[in-house]
Amino acid sequence: xxxxxxxxxxxxxAVFARLPLAAWRDYAAWLEDAEWPSMQRxxxxxxxxxxxxxxxxxxxxxxxxxxxxQRIAERGQIATRAGNWHDLLNALVWLRHPAIKQALNRRxxxxxxxxxxKLRSRAQYAMTHFDEAGVLVLLRDPALLALWDxxxxxxxxxxxxxxxxxxxxxxxxxGHALLEHALTPDKLLVGKALVFVAxxxxxxxQLRAACTQAIDAGVVLSxxxxxRPLPLSGIPGWRxxxxxxxxxxxxxxxxxxxxxxxxxxxxxxxARNGVTAVACAGVRSSxxxxxxxxxxxxxxxxxxxxxxxxTDWEG
Numbered sequence: 298x299x300x301x302x303x304x305x306x307x308x309x310x311a312v313f314a315r316l317p318l319a320a321w322r323d324y325a326a327w328l329e330d331a332e333w334p335s336m337q338r339x340x341x342x343x344x345x346x347x348x349x350x351x352x353x354x355x356x357x358x359x360x361x362x363x364x365x366x367q368r369i370a371e372r373g374q375i376a377t378r379a380g381n382w383h384d385l386l387n388a389l390v391w392l393r394h395p396a397i398k399q400a401l402n403r404r405x406x407x408x409x410x411x412x413x414x415k416l417r418s419r420a421q422y423a424m425t426h427f428d429e430a431g432v433l434v435l436l437r438d439p440a441l442l443a444l445w446d447x448x449x450x451x452x453x454x455x456x457x458x459x460x461x462x463x464x465x466x467x468x469x470x471x472g473h474a475l476l477e478h479a480l481t482p483d484k485l486l487v488g489k490a491l492v493f494v495a496x497x498x499x500x501x502x503q504l505r506a507a508c509t510q511a512i513d514a515g516v517v518l519s520x521x522x523x524x525r526p527l528p529l530s531g532i533p534g535w536r537x538x539x540x541x542x543x544x545x546x547x548x549x550x551x552x553x554x555x556x557x558x559x560x561x562x563x564x565x566x567x568a569r570n571g572v573t574a575v576a577c578a579g580v581r582s583s584x585x586x587x588x589x590x591x592x593x594x595x596x597x598x599x600x601x602x603x604x605x606x607x608t609d610w611e612g
Contacts, residue, residue, distance in 0.1 A: 300474075300477070300478060300481075302382040302383065302477050302480050302481070303480055303481065305331075305333065305380075305382075306331075308480050309482055310329065311482070312479060312480055312481075312482055313325065313328055313329055315479075315482075315535070315536075316479075316532075316534060316535045317470045317475060317476060317479050317486070317529070317535075318476060318479050318480075320470065321389060321393075321476070324389050324392075327385065327389070328385075333379065333380045333385065334385070336351050336352065336353055336377065336379070339351045339377070339388050339392075342392050343392070347395070348373050348399075349369060349373045349374070349375055349391070349395075349399075350373055350374060350375065351375050351377045351388055351391075352374045352375065352376060352377065353376075353377065353378075353379055354376040354377055354378045354379075354384070358374070358376060359376075364409065364414060366402055366405040366406055366409065367406065367409065369402050370402055370403075370406045375387075375388070375391060382477050382480060383473065383474065383477050386473040386474075386476040386477050387473040389473070389476075390471060390472075390473045390476075394471060394505065396505065396506070396509040397471065397505060397508055397509050397512065400509045400512040400513045401424050401427070401428055401512060401518075403513065404420070404424055404512055404513070404515065404518065405421060405424055408420050408421045408424075419519065419520045419521060420518060420519045420520065422521050423518040423519060423520055423521045423523060423524065424512075424518050426489045426521050426524055427471070427472065427489055427491065427518055427524065428471075428472065428473075429472050429473065429474035429475075430472040430474055430475050430487070430488050430489045431470075431471040431472040431475075431488065431489055431490075431491065431524075432468050432469070432470055432471060432472065432475070432488035432489065432490045432491075432527055432529070433468065433469040433471055433490075433491055433493070433504050433505065433508050434466065434467070434468050434469075434490045434491065434492045434493065434525075434527065434563075435466070435467040435468070435469070435493055435495055435499060435501065435504045435566075436465075436466050436492055436493065436494045436495070436563060437464065437465045437466065437467075437494075437495060437496070437497055437499075438460055438465040438466065439494055439563075441453060441457060441460060441465065441466055442492075442563070444457065445525065445527075445560075446554075446559070446560060447554060448551070448552065448553055448554035450528060450531060450545060450548075450551035451542075451545045451546060451551075453531070454528070454531035454532065454533075454539070454545050455542055455545040458533055461532055461533050462533055467501065467504075468488075468490075468527070468529075468532070469501050469504060469505065470488065470529075472488060472489070475488055475529070485528070485530045485548065485549055485550035486528070486529040486530050486535075486550070487526055487527065487528050487529065487530075487550050488526075488527045488529050489521075489524040489525070489526065489527070490524060490525040490526070490527040491508060491511070491517055491518075491523075491524065491525075491564070492525060492563035492564070493507055493508070493563055493564045493565070493566040494563045494564070494565050494566065495565075495566040495567065496567070499566055499567075503566060504566065507564065507566045511564055516564075517564065522558075523560075523561050525560050526552070528548070528550040528551055530548065530550050531544070531545060531548065531550070531551070
């Protein structure tokens with residue numbers, strides 16, 4: 298079932314004080330004021346030299362017949378529906394993560410050129426999953442991967458709880474659909490994660506730069522199965538009920554690993570002479586995977602995962 302965000306007046310103000318939305322306090326007025334921000338206010342936050350602008354998605358705009366990504370690439374226009382939570386949160390992600398958004402657009406356009414506008418490749422589905430539900434993960438303790446690989450959620454979020462508190466693992470939410478689902482307090486959030494292993498000196502800025510580099514290089518997001526499910530609701534501080542062990546024993550967002558399911562190794566991030574470098578362990582998909590059966594299944598996955606319906610939760 299597709300998620301429908303609550304009306305602006307119906308949103309519980311408390312959600313803006315809880316993660317993940319609490320991390321977007323820079324835009325508190327746009328999120329919490331009675332009125333929606335205008336397109337002009339959104340554009341006023343862009344650098345003067347920005348190659349993109351937010352434009353109202355109207356019938357007249359859509360009459361150009363261009364694909365959403367094509368309009369961004371060729372005209373610098375980000376079609377944005379007025380008075381719409383999904384599109385407002387997408388605009389905020391564009392403002393915070395412009396380099397990653399532009400890298401995704403370049404890759405999307407490369408795939409359109411490769412397979413044509415009528416088909417969608419596995420890479421395009423992977424990029425859409427990440428755009429909607431993506432989470433960047435900075436991992437300083439590789440031992441946590443064994444728990445994650447096994448879907449040992451009790452181990453990852455309870456027995457190793459301190460790792461989330463002392464910075465051994467950090468996250469940066471990118472997916473705007475994740476933020477939209479957070480408007481409903483009882484939603485159990487599950488992200489689609491790209492993981493980067495780094496030493497103790499790496500920071501979130503380097504993580505974002507490394508993600509941009511890896512997307513542009515085509516070594517991540519060539520297949521949806523490269524993305525790891527990450528039940529964000531288990532992270533300390535995200536939900537009051539996750540402070541008790543009982544949550545980590547039976548939470549609906551904790552799903553067992555499907556037989557035969559495996560994950561690619563994380564990217565290795567290192568700072569060299571002030572420049573972020575990525576040792577890319579991923580590989581490109583050889584054919585883009587144009588299976589109609591596969592793509593039909595994938596169309597539901599981001600929404601199922603986010604809404605807590607886990608029919609195809611692992612992607």
